[in-house]
Amino acid sequence: RTIRLYQCHLHLISYTKRYSLYTMNGYLLSFTQGRWNYERWGGFDSNIEPQCKASRAATFTWRLLKDRLPTKGNLLRRNIIIQDADCPLCGQVQEEVQKYHIKTMELSFNKVDGTMIDGVGASWKNLSHSLSGLFCASINFVESSTTYSAPELAFQSALGSLRYGTLPREARLHLTMSTDHSDGSRSGINLEQTVTVVLQPNDQKAGMNHKSTAKFAVNDTGPEDFRRNAGFELSVTPKRVHAEMETSSSILYEYPIKEYTETEQFDLGLTWKHPIVWYSPHAPLYASRFSMGSGNERGAIAISLKLIQGLVAINNVKERCIYYHTLQLVVDERPQALTDFVERMRVSPSEDKVSPGVMEMGFLHIDEYPPDVNQGFGIPSAIISFPDFHAELLLVPLTTPDFGMPYNVITITCTVFALYFESLLNVLWRGVGEEERLLKNKGIAVAWQYYS
Amino acid sequence: MMKKKVQWFWTWVLGSVVLRLILLFFPKNLNLSSRPEVSTPLTSLRRLAEGYWLKQSSLSPYAGSMYHGSPLLLTLLGPLTVRRIEGQPDHLLCSLVFVIADVVSAMLICAAGEKLKVAYISSLQSLGLHNLTENSEFLPSGDFAALVYLWNPFTIVACVGLSTSAIENLMVVLSLYGACSRLAPLAAFGWVMATHLSLYPAILIIPVILLLGYGPDAPPRKLFCQRKNLEGGNSIPSDSCSEEEAKNQLKVANVFSWRPVVLFLFWALLWSSYVLVLCGIYVQQYGGLQELFKRTYGFILTIQDLSPNIGVLWYFFAEVFDFFRNFFLIVFHGNILLMIAPLALRLNHRPCFLAFVYIVISSMLKSYPSVGDSALYLGLLGLFAYELKDMQFSFFLFSGYIGVSLLSPVMHNLWIWRGTGNANFYFATAIAYVCLQIILVVESVSAMLNHDRKLTKLYTAKLQNIKS
Numbered sequence: 001r002t003i004r005l006y007q008c009h010l011h012l013i014s015y016t017k018r019y020s021l022y023t024m025n026g027y028l029l030s031f032t033q034g035r036w037n038y039e040r041w042g043g044f045d046s047n048i049e050p051q052c053k054a055s056r057a058a059t060f061t062w063r064l065l066k067d068r069l070p071t072k073g074n075l076l077r078r079n080i081i082i083q084d085a086d087c088p089l090c091g092q093v094q095e096e097v098q099k100y101h102i103k104t105m106e107l108s109f110n111k112v113d114g115t116m117i118d119g120v121g122a123s124w125k126n127l128s129h130s131l132s133g134l135f136c137a138s139i140n141f142v143e144s145s146t147t148y149s150a151p152e153l154a155f156q157s158a159l160g161s162l163r164y165g166t167l168p169r170e171a172r173l174h175l176t177m178s179t180d181h182s183d184g185s186r187s188g189i190n191l192e193q194t195v196t197v198v199l200q201p202n203d204q205k206a207g208m209n210h211k212s213t214a215k216f217a218v219n220d221t222g223p224e225d226f227r228r229n230a231g232f233e234l235s236v237t238p239k240r241v242h243a244e245m246e247t248s249s250s251i252l253y254e255y256p257i258k259e260y261t262e263t264e265q266f267d268l269g270l271t272w273k274h275p276i277v278w279y280s281p282h283a284p285l286y287a288s289r290f291s292m293g294s295g296n297e298r299g300a301i302a303i304s305l306k307l308i309q310g311l312v313a314i315n316n317v318k319e320r321c322i323y324y325h326t327l328q329l330v331v332d333e334r335p336q337a338l339t340d341f342v343e344r345m346r347v348s349p350s351e352d353k354v355s356p357g358v359m360e361m362g363f364l365h366i367d368e369y370p371p372d373v374n375q376g377f378g379i380p381s382a383i384i385s386f387p388d389f390h391a392e393l394l395l396v397p398l399t400t401p402d403f404g405m406p407y408n409v410i411t412i413t414c415t416v417f418a419l420y421f422e423s424l425l426n427v428l429w430r431g432v433g434e435e436e437r438l439l440k441n442k443g444i445a446v447a448w449q450y451y452s
Numbered sequence: 453m454m455k456k457k458v459q460w461f462w463t464w465v466l467g468s469v470v471l472r473l474i475l476l477f478f479p480k481n482l483n484l485s486s487r488p489e490v491s492t493p494l495t496s497l498r499r500l501a502e503g504y505w506l507k508q509s510s511l512s513p514y515a516g517s518m519y520h521g522s523p524l525l526l527t528l529l530g531p532l533t534v535r536r537i538e539g540q541p542d543h544l545l546c547s548l549v550f551v552i553a554d555v556v557s558a559m560l561i562c563a564a565g566e567k568l569k570v571a572y573i574s575s576l577q578s579l580g581l582h583n584l585t586e587n588s589e590f591l592p593s594g595d596f597a598a599l600v601y602l603w604n605p606f607t608i609v610a611c612v613g614l615s616t617s618a619i620e621n622l623m624v625v626l627s628l629y630g631a632c633s634r635l636a637p638l639a640a641f642g643w644v645m646a647t648h649l650s651l652y653p654a655i656l657i658i659p660v661i662l663l664l665g666y667g668p669d670a671p672p673r674k675l676f677c678q679r680k681n682l683e684g685g686n687s688i689p690s691d692s693c694s695e696e697e698a699k700n701q702l703k704v705a706n707v708f709s710w711r712p713v714v715l716f717l718f719w720a721l722l723w724s725s726y727v728l729v730l731c732g733i734y735v736q737q738y739g740g741l742q743e744l745f746k747r748t749y750g751f752i753l754t755i756q757d758l759s760p761n762i763g764v765l766w767y768f769f770a771e772v773f774d775f776f777r778n779f780f781l782i783v784f785h786g787n788i789l790l791m792i793a794p795l796a797l798r799l800n801h802r803p804c805f806l807a808f809v810y811i812v813i814s815s816m817l818k819s820y821p822s823v824g825d826s827a828l829y830l831g832l833l834g835l836f837a838y839e840l841k842d843m844q845f846s847f848f849l850f851s852g853y854i855g856v857s858l859l860s861p862v863m864h865n866l867w868i869w870r871g872t873g874n875a876n877f878y879f880a881t882a883i884a885y886v887c888l889q890i891i892l893v894v895e896s897v898s899a900m901l902n903h904d905r906k907l908t909k910l911y912t913a914k915l916q917n918i919k920s
Contacts (some may be wrong), residue, residue: 402876406771409879413768416883417787420816420890424791427898428798 235269461595468602469555476547484613485543493520493757494650494822497533497546497614504530512738514747517757521746522649522750523734524727525616537648543614550611551618552768553618555908558598558831560622560629565835567632568804571668579911593835601831605857610824616900617824620649627656628807631663636712639664640719648727652814655788657720658796659810662803664712676792728735753785755819760878762860763821767879788817798901808832809893816889826853826889836900843899845891852888856881 238253260266485498493499503519503526513519513526532545569592601607610617611751628641639660646653665823728741735744758770765784772780791813799806808829815825833840847919860881866873 185820241493402874405876409767409771412883413764416764416886416890417784417817417889420894421787423890424897425794425896427894427901428794 216431233269454630460601461592463598464599465555465558465602468599468608469551472608472611475608476544476551484609485615486607487861488760489762489823490613492614492615492761492819492822493759495521495544495615495617495620495822495824496617497529500526500529500616501533501543501865504533505526508534512735512743514735514738514743519747520751523731524746525619527734529616533565538710546614547612548618550614550618553622554607557618557622557625558602559876560625561601561831561835562594562598563802564625564629564632565592565597567820568668568835569593579907580914586696593837597831597834600834601827604827604830606823606830608829610822610827615822616649617822620646620653621732621824621828621849623649624653624656624811627653627660628663628804628832631660631716632668632804634664634667634712636664636715637719640716641723641802644720644723644727650818651752652788652818655792655810655814656807658792659791659803659807661713662796662800662806663711663718664716665708666801666803667709668804705910712794754781757820759819760875761822762882763816764879764882764884765816765819767875767882776789784817788814795897799897801904802900804838805916806891808836809897810891812893812896816886816893833896835895840896840899840902843895845895849888849892849895852884852891856885856888 234253236255238255239259241253255266255268485496491498499518500521503513503521506515506519507526507530513523519526529546529549533543534546607618623642623646625642627639627646630636630639630642643653643656643660646656731744732741735741755765755769758766760766768780769777792810794808795809799809804886811825811829811832815821815829818825860878863877863881864872867875867878
């Protein structure tokens with residue numbers, strides 16, 4: 001089936017008819033450090049637990065938060081023999097995670113109490129300013145309440161502590177370093193700045209388990225048994241195997257490097273025991289959004305949804321002349337009544353510079369136009385909370401005034417009003433003087449008659 | 453003669469109604485309801501429909517930046533916007549309401565014109581200027597003004613384009629008719645509703661009070677004083693009945709009657725309280741009267757919406773710097789108030805014409821003007837066709853209005869649709885339109901004052917003849 005949403009004059013509202021089809025049973029860190037291109041190369045196998053697409057920075061930060069970094073304290077705690085237990089930086093105390101990174105955490109992000117709205121506001125402000133300074137870009141524009149929104153229906157799990165802000169198109173500062181060599185050749189260095197957000201999963205829930213990694217701890221009888229019963233084949237037998245059953249389910253294989261010599265070097269190979277067939281499944285929902293109409297006067301925004309199994313749609317619209325009462329719903333190319341399909345509706349009418357997620361557009365003051373005005377105004381993508389789909393961006397052209405002549409407009413208008421005031425007052429005043437002159441003549445005539 | 457004349461008048465009235473109905477049933481070709489000359493943020497029926505939809509969705513009708521009109525108008529017209537008849541154009545019932553409002557406005561203009569003519573003839577006869585009254589017998593200014601209003605293209609476009617200015621014009625004409633007829637409750641109702649709908653008719657309280665106090669338009673009051681002195685000074689031998697009648701007429705024409713004015717103020721206070729109570733009941737769950745005033749009259753006075761229209765203030769405040777915005781807001785709104793006192797002092801013997809001048813000035817200087825405002829004052833201009841027959845630049849004004857009417861859609865198309873022009877094209881048309889209105893108001897005031905001077909000369913010459 002195909003459901004197509006139309007609305008004249010550019011608006012989209014949020015409504016929901018949600019089914020709970022997907023639950024998270026576990027997660028697994030990727031061996032590829034987040035470099036694997038799943039959409040292009042596949043790799044999503046239902047036989048294996050859903051994989052976490054973690055980048056290198058995310059993996060490091062996650063290990064930092066879970067205290068899994070190989071600091072000397074952690075190595076000692078796992079009975080690994082080390083020579084020096086002191087911190088290599090200061091040499092005074094034992095190397096621990098907290099002493100390295102806790103201040104960095106405080107400088108970057110504030111802890112957010114999910115129950116406080118003001119808390120999420122302060123955190124949002126701090127985050128947007130930090131990112132703006134880091135990237136030397138206009139990311140701090142999302143701080144203002146005119147550019148973010150709190151779509152409660154689309155993200156129901158984060159009710160009350162959610163901020164959603166996007167900059168559809170932003171001219172980014174491209175940093176390029178170049179050095180001249182004596183031989184005349186020029187080489188450049190491109191700096192690629194990224195931000196990785198690490199989220200701590202709530203692994204204390206009852207439904208969470210680690211089936212894949214728990215397999216390694218089933219038979220704890222010795223190195224040979226682990227070598228055979230694991231999901232992979234080890235080419236070299238470890239000297240010792242540590243299984244931490246009390247705190248977590250990780251397994252540590254120990255290979256002392258000092259036992260190997262120049263002629264017999266350490267070479268470890270991992271071989272999967274079972275072949276894995278990976279494929280890219282089709283998406284359960286396809287969403288497309290486009291603008292309709294012609295010219296700069298009339299138009300509509302349409303969202304096309306296919307293969308529907310329940311959806312939540314919301315769009316962060318920055319538009320002024322929008323009419324909610326012109327919303328139309330077309331199901332399988334036939335118009336339908338809105339109440340038959342829409343279960344819940346949340347409307348936040350646009351108001352200039354006040355309401356969240358809304359900004360005046362189309363006919364703005366000259367100070368309110370974006371830097372490249374003739375490019376138009378981007379409408380951020382609509383949120384379709386099926387499992388977190390997003391529609392593409394839209395670009396709506398602006399109707400621009402002439403930026404070159406504010407003084408001409410001011411002077412011409414003031415001249416016209418001065419002309420009106422002067423000429424009308426002149427007409428009123430001129431009559432008074434003439435009438436007085438007429439009465440004077442009448443007096444002379446009366447005097448003349450008296451003498452005659 | 454009389455029957456033939458009435459038949460001629462009603463034939464033209466019926467023709468205008470038929471023309472409106474024909475245009476109403478072909479809206480796809482015209483699409484006038486989205487024209488910036490017709491629909492302003494205050495008079496657009498689509499914004500009223502949006503406000504009504506928000507009201508039905510348990511939201512404030514003033515949420516967002518859509519609806520800024522009257523909650524009473526929302527209550528009356530809102531249910532008609534959602535009633536959609538199958539196979540008919542949208543908002544058909546609202547269109548019929550606007551047609552009825554136009555016809556009723558024309559009938560009231562006709563009735564007011566008749567009263568003005570009768571009073572004017574009696575004034576001229578009391579001054580002894582009989583030759584002027586003989587000519588005006590054959591000039592039905594009321595019928596003429598009503599037909600000018602009905603057949604004005606601006607009125608037709610505002611009606612077919614679903615503009616609520618037809619309702620506002622009806623209230624203004626109702627107050628003027630009530631004042632001409634010395635019906636204080638009716639005049640108070642019209643004035644209160646007109647002020648409630650669009651705030652600018654508040655300045656019409658001065659001509660309405662002058663109409664109720666002094667009566668309809670008359671020659672300058674000095675002529676009656678001179679005649680009274682002459683009658684008292686020289687005892688001309690004449691029959692006592694004629695002399696007594698003349699004294700009564702002089703007494704009526706010269707004295708300001710306070711009883712209708714007090715009655716009008718009482719009824720105005722009563723209607724205002726009633727309207728405020730109704731509005732307070734309507735918006736008490738959406739912020740109360742303070743929020744209502746902020747959304748309606750605050751929206752008018754602060755010019756928040758910078759969408760283009762046929763005035764000049766939208767582009768001015770889109771270009772002016774924020775530092776000077778409040779200063780220019782005060783200057784432009786003060787321009788309306790500045791000319792109230794000089795005009796009232798000079799034209800207090802012609803209250804209906806004073807009302808016409810006030811309407812032209814407010815149409816020119818208001819925040820969101822439209823062609824509905826022009827339709828009103830061009831219709832009222834027909835009431836003074838006899839007095840203003842010597843007005844200069846008449847043909848220039850006529851051609852100018854036609855030119856602006858044709859050029860404004862062209863410039864808007866070049867800017868918004870084709871992109872070959874820019875906003876200055878449309879702003880130039882708005883500047884030309886404002887200049888035309890300035891010429892109209894200045895020349896009409898000048899012609900009226902010249903007419904009064906001609907009456908003075910004729911009366912002075914008559915006095916000279918009597919003395920010699």
